[in-house]
Amino acid sequence: MEPRKKSSVEGQELKDHIIEFCEAQGADLVGFAPVERWDDAGEVPPDFRPRTLWPPARTVIVIGLEMPLPIVETTPSVLHMELYRTANRKLDTLAYDLTRHLNRMGHASFFFGRDVYANLKALRDAPMAAFSHVMAAKYAGLGTIGVSHCLLTPEFGPRVRFVSVFTAAVIPPDPLVEKDLCIKCELCCLCCPKKSLTMREDCVIGDYDKMACLAMAEDLTRRGCYPCGICTKVCPIGKDRVLYKQKGMRTKYLEEAKALAANPDDPEYKSWTHVRKYGLTKGKAAPVSRTGKDGKKKEA
Numbered sequence: 001m002e003p004r005k006k007s008s009v010e011g012q013e014l015k016d017h018i019i020e021f022c023e024a025q026g027a028d029l030v031g032f033a034p035v036e037r038w039d040d041a042g043e044v045p046p047d048f049r050p051r052t053l054w055p056p057a058r059t060v061i062v063i064g065l066e067m068p069l070p071i072v073e074t075t076p077s078v079l080h081m082e083l084y085r086t087a088n089r090k091l092d093t094l095a096y097d098l099t100r101h102l103n104r105m106g107h108a109s110f111f112f113g114r115d116v117y118a119n120l121k122a123l124r125d126a127p128m129a130a131f132s133h134v135m136a137a138k139y140a141g142l143g144t145i146g147v148s149h150c151l152l153t154p155e156f157g158p159r160v161r162f163v164s165v166f167t168a169a170v171i172p173p174d175p176l177v178e179k180d181l182c183i184k185c186e187l188c189c190l191c192c193p194k195k196s197l198t199m200r201e202d203c204v205i206g207d208y209d210k211m212a213c214l215a216m217a218e219d220l221t222r223r224g225c226y227p228c229g230i231c232t233k234v235c236p237i238g239k240d241r242v243l244y245k246q247k248g249m250r251t252k253y254l255e256e257a258k259a260l261a262a263n264p265d266d267p268e269y270k271s272w273t274h275v276r277k278y279g280l281t282k283g284k285a286a287p288v289s290r291t292g293k294d295g296k297k298k299e300a
């Protein structure tokens, strides 16, 4: 095999080339973060920063794919689970292809795949990812982190998934998003079936009970319709709501659990409940258990 020569394509020209490559493969968002941003911000522990994971890294390229709102609204459902899997597969393929493309150009590269954990038990034993794509997307100027701990983007709010490619090439960075996109509406906290999220006055992000959220993921895995994502469904941020004419949904989201507990066939929610009824392990939708203020499980 011919030794790979360093490409003459560098700087802004390389950045434009990468954006064109990613968009041709279907990427919705692409952002560029210099690895120094992890050190400057000091928010991510040193062992979880790009240069620890792969020392030659100089730039992290973050690629995002939209999770279409009307499918996310059906969660928990097999339809939503399939979307989640498809997005993850496509992101891994995009990252793999870009890594090899950059290597062929002579720019050594590495990618950190999507959900890099063996199973939910592994998360229960060590509830932290080896690398955070959410933080990478923030440092690549794609959005800001909301109360829900998700990255909110102007385009899709939190209904977007990310993957990260590290490269030894130095590429002009994208500016950080300075203004918080989260409007602290509290909807993610109020609609969370496990009460995993709590607003804080002193901090942009909320308190997050990882184990309660994980318990929800375990419930849904048993039912065959993982993940939850209700906090991403209800967030009002994102231009996707304009496209789908789905603004002003607060009351409908807030009342969903109560309305369906009273009438599982409530016509207001028919398009979501129909999807939830089919394709599950037992052939019907199991109820979502919610944790009440008294700490006891309730079913909706």
Ligand code: SF4
Pocket: 146, 147, 148, 149, 181, 182, 183, 184, 185, 186, 187, 188, 189, 234, 235, 236, 237
């Ligand atoms: S639902 Fe509201 S509080 Fe939660 S992340 Fe979105 S904007 Fe922020």
Ligand code: SF4
Pocket: 191, 192, 193, 194, 195, 196, 197, 212, 213, 214, 216, 228, 229, 230, 231, 232
């Ligand atoms: S994924 Fe579900 S359980 Fe976890 S924080 Fe979001 S709404 Fe709550």
